[in-house]
Amino acid sequence: MIQPNFTPFPELVTEHLLLRQLMMTDTPGIFYLRSEPAILQYIGKEPAATIKEAEEFIELITNNIRNNDGILWAIVLKEDPGNVIGTICFWNLIKEHYRAEIGYALAPAYWRKGIMKEAILEVLEYGFTTMGLHSVEARISARNIPSSAILESTGFVKEAHFKEDFFFRGKFGDTIVYSRFQ
Numbered sequence: 001m002i003q004p005n006f007t008p009f010p011e012l013v014t015e016h017l018l019l020r021q022l023m024m025t026d027t028p029g030i031f032y033l034r035s036e037p038a039i040l041q042y043i044g045k046e047p048a049a050t051i052k053e054a055e056e057f058i059e060l061i062t063n064n065i066r067n068n069d070g071i072l073w074a075i076v077l078k079e080d081p082g083n084v085i086g087t088i089c090f091w092n093l094i095k096e097h098y099r100a101e102i103g104y105a106l107a108p109a110y111w112r113k114g115i116m117k118e119a120i121l122e123v124l125e126y127g128f129t130t131m132g133l134h135s136v137e138a139r140i141s142a143r144n145i146p147s148s149a150i151l152e153s154t155g156f157v158k159e160a161h162f163k164e165d166f167f168f169r170g171k172f173g174d175t176i177v178y179s180r181f182q
Contacts, residue, residue, distance in 0.1 A: 001095050001096045001098075002093075002095050002098050002131055002132045002133065003068070003095070004068045004071070004093070004095075004131050005068060006065045006066075006068055006071050007065075007066075009021040009065065010071075010126060010130065012073065012122045012123065012126055013078075013122075014118045014119070014121075014122045015118065016077060016078060016115070016118060017075060017076065017077060017078060017115065017118055017119055017122070018076050018077075018078050018081050019073035019074070019075060019076075019088065019119060019122060019123065020073060020074050020076060020081065021065070021073070021074065022058050022061055022062070022072060022073075022074045022084075022087075023058075023074075024055065024058060025082070026058065026074055026084045027051055027054045027055055027058065028051070028054075029074075029083065029084030029085070030054040030057060030058060030084065030087075031048055031051050031053070031054035032107065033084070033086065033087060033105050033107065034047065034048040034053070034054060034057065035047040035048040035049070036107070036108070038108045039105050039106075039107070039108065042140065042141040042143060042144035042147065043105075043141075044141070044166055044168040044173070045168075061089075064091070069093060070089060070090055070091040070092075070093055070100075071089060071090050072087055072088070072089035072091070073087065073088050073089065073119075073123065074086075074087060075087060075088055075106065075115065075119050085106060085107045085109075085110050085115070086104065086105055086106035086107060086110065086115070086116065086119070087103075087104065087105050088102070088103070088104040088116075088119045088120065088123050089102070089103045089104070090102060090123070090127055090131070090133075090136070091103055097134070097135075098132060098133050098134035098135065099133065099134065099135045099136070099137065100127060100131070100133055100136055100137075101136070101137050101138065101139065102120070102123065102124075102127075102136050102137070102138050103138075104116060104119065104120065111146070112146075116150055117150055117153060117154055120150065120151075120154045121154055124136060124154065124155075124180065128182045133182065134181065134182055135179055135180065135181045135182070136156075136179065136180050137159075137177055137178065137179045137180075138151050138156060138177070138178045138179075139175055139176070139177050139178075140175070140176055140178070141166075141173055141174070141175065141176075142161065142173065142174035142175065142176050143173065143174075148176065148178075151178045151180075152178075154180070155180050156178035156179060156180045157178065157179060157180070158176060158177075158178055159177050159178065159179045160176070160177040161174060161175075161176050161177075162174060162175045162176075162177070
């Protein structure tokens, strides 16, 4: 069984990015990421309506990290470390099976620039080498072709396609499950 320890918080550095801990000063950026329709179009969640919801999200993430139940990194450019442009996380940890689910979001202004691929590869390295994960899964909407492409480009393999297993705003949608192994 894995026993993750996220204290001290593990900052990750790539060629262009700093993956750092969320802070309350990141509230405006988190509000944008959790309320922008282009980001939410495949997620199946209602947009955040208030700054208070973003603050509560940061508190939830902070508690998960403190309890070693999951970890989320703020994605920032090295040259602009105060501006959150995205997030990436391991959540739904299944500690006894050495498995976690990866999740991510990125502001549309930064799409198709290699940023998320760079972040995913760094987080996978951390998950496999430091956390001791054996496998990582990603669950995405079958309509999310860009996310399928990035997962496949980072070594994930499609494992399942669930038909109409998700209901949101009066419609059923399909979920695709991808996995990557150490």
